[in-house]
Amino acid sequence: MSTDPRRAGFLATLRAVLWSFIGVRKRRDYHDDAASLDPRAIVVAGVLAGVVFVLVLVGVVNWVLP
Template identity: 70%
Template structure:
């Protein structure tokens, strides 16, 4: 999960990437990426609903 979160952020040391590339299970990375992406989208939708709700009140 840590490797996926660092990739979302976009900052990564080359040596850490090389270490992770050799030791991670590709299926686990895909599952973690989909979960992290879904959580990110849900949080954005909740923030938008909160802001729109406050603006119309």
Template identity: 65%
Template sequence: MSGQQPRAGFIGTVKAVLWSFVGIRKRKDYHDDASSLDPKAVIVAGVLGGLIFVLTIVAVVNWVVS
């Protein structure tokens, strides 16, 4: 396994997913993420991030309307 980057941890995965939600990413960081992130962890973090985002929007709309 020489020459292989270590896998990113939970915080690194969440950070990469949050940056992808914003849409701002350097090419070097993208390539680093592509080689170090676990695809299953990225999917889980993306689904959870999207769910939290949607629930936050629903809560804000309910608060404003009431």
């Protein structure tokens, strides 16, 4: 039997990454995330969230300044 902690799903990882974009996290949530999140999933979710953020900014700028 394995004693590995249960890994969080991708949506939980994405939620943690989006909260980190804002910069507001409770210490307890941070420790829970550190115990359950997969580092590779964090990187993938961070890159995806960053790309979406940049594309939204570019779209807003193109919309405001036609």
